Amino acid sequence: MNKKIKEYVIKINEMHKWFGSFHVLKNINLEVGQGERIVICGPSGSGKSTLIRCINRLEVHQQGHISVNGIELSGDLKNLEAIRSDVGMVFQSFNLFPHLSVLENCTLAPIWVRKMPKRDADELAMEYLERVKIPEQAQKFPGQLSGGQQQRVAIARALCMKPKIMLFDEPTSALDPEMIKEVLDTMIELAETGMTMLVVTHEMGFAKKVADRVIFMDEGEIIEQNTPKLFFTKPSSDRTKLFLSQILNH
């Protein structure tokens, strides 16, 4: 039993969610193994963002079970804080704190959630800023950086909590084409370190390159999941075929 929990870091079981009377997520079953890289795609409004936002309870599910690292997600605040500090998240619109410097953005949570001494937190943050290749911007404010740089700071900020799982909610959708690559490169490097990643994205190149599994969602349901190779070459459902033809042939 214990071994299984260790193997699967996320378990979602018959999960449903409604926004008011709108049924956004329908009977979601998903298990994510340690170190697995999953790309979730689908048309807009299909519930893919909502799904990963349920994993750190930015959205509350109404039915079914989600457990992360063996902890059941519920209204219990202690559990929630434990899960959130182990799950990093990167948003489409970066959501950096504009009144704090890049360095302070990165050290805030280590200092106040992990209770780390300021000097250690600074060191840790510089280490991650170097990994995302912007240590020279540490003293600047987010508003002074380009979109791609901001998103890399957001990745560094999440990594400073040493999370076991990283969630990416359309990390490149708000970026200029020139900047998409620098963010994707950072994510590819992260994938190579063995991080468990759930990525909502339309970047199919990224999916082909690093994903262990691609999940296709439509109208709140998981329609199909497969390895990228089979997903792109032999999609089984018509809905998937239509979606792939629309995003690959423009």
Next chain:
Amino acid sequence: MVFNKNNYAPGTHPDLPPPPGTVGVVGWFKNNLFSSLSNSILTLLSLYLLYLLIEGGLSWFVVDAVVDANDKPGCRKIADGACWAVIVKRFDQFIYGFYPLAERWRIDASFCLLFVAAAPLLYPDIKFRKYMLIFSCLYPFIAFILIKGGLFNLLMIETNLFGGAMLTLIIGVTSIACSLPLGILLALGRQSRLKLVKVISVCFIEFMRGVPLITLLFVASTMLNYFLPPGTNFNLLIRVIIMMTFFSAAYIAEVIRGGIQAIPKGQYEAADAIGLTYWQTTRFITLPQALKISIPGIVNTFIGLYKDTTLVVIIGLLDPLGIGRAALADTKWNGLSTETYLFVAVIFFVSCFAMSRYSLWLEKKLSTEHN
């Protein structure tokens, strides 16, 4: 077709200086004062008006003004400009009210220490800020003991002797200092998920905003006695300060609520996602941003509050306006309302203008975009 000599190969065009007359002093005059015929006419007209004003004003204010006389007829005998003698003779009253002459050093000392205490609060980059903040925390007690007395061999001074600019400062500074934290708590309370906290905050804010300040001051001066147990002697000045604080806290709360609501939802999501608790989010994410957005509104409310202190004249406290009216009621100075009210206006303008400039400076300092 441009000049041939300016033909550069694509990608090799150097940065050139701007055309002459568009930058520097000449450029400034051209852009701001003489940009078109009508603007040039307006500029000249304004200059002429300014000349008339200054010429006329100067003779009344300075040239024909009298500083040393014992009453109004005495002034008129010397010249027919402004009779500043009324201010000079009653200057002490305008500043200290009826505070005993021998004890006035205590007011001066409190006033000077006020700057020391306020400096670390107003200027975050100041040296030795940590130590100075300790003094800032002690200052209210030090000032209270100094001004009121009754301890350490200091003569006890009754508050009904307080008056003038000193009274305005005491009421204004205390109310401002107390209403900011109270306003923040009310703003947070109004947004709270806890029903009881929310209801209390909403009721308090709506009641205070829905009632004229004068009413509250009357309540403070007369009605409170009916509610309090008989025999309690609850100082009128403290009652006034409490009412002023409550009144402006309600306004501050609404200003800050506006600031809180201007913060994008993503900020809270990011704070949640990195595991901050509600109070950590409030302290590090919500308030710094909300307060920064609200600076103009907060200072606006403070300036309003500061000027509203003149209303205490209605319940018998003599602030500079009250002292001025007392001077005018004196038969010796009867009719010198222009001079008196101008002086009172200057007293208020200095403080309010300082607040306004400080807020501009702070906004600029806190700006984190493109500097």
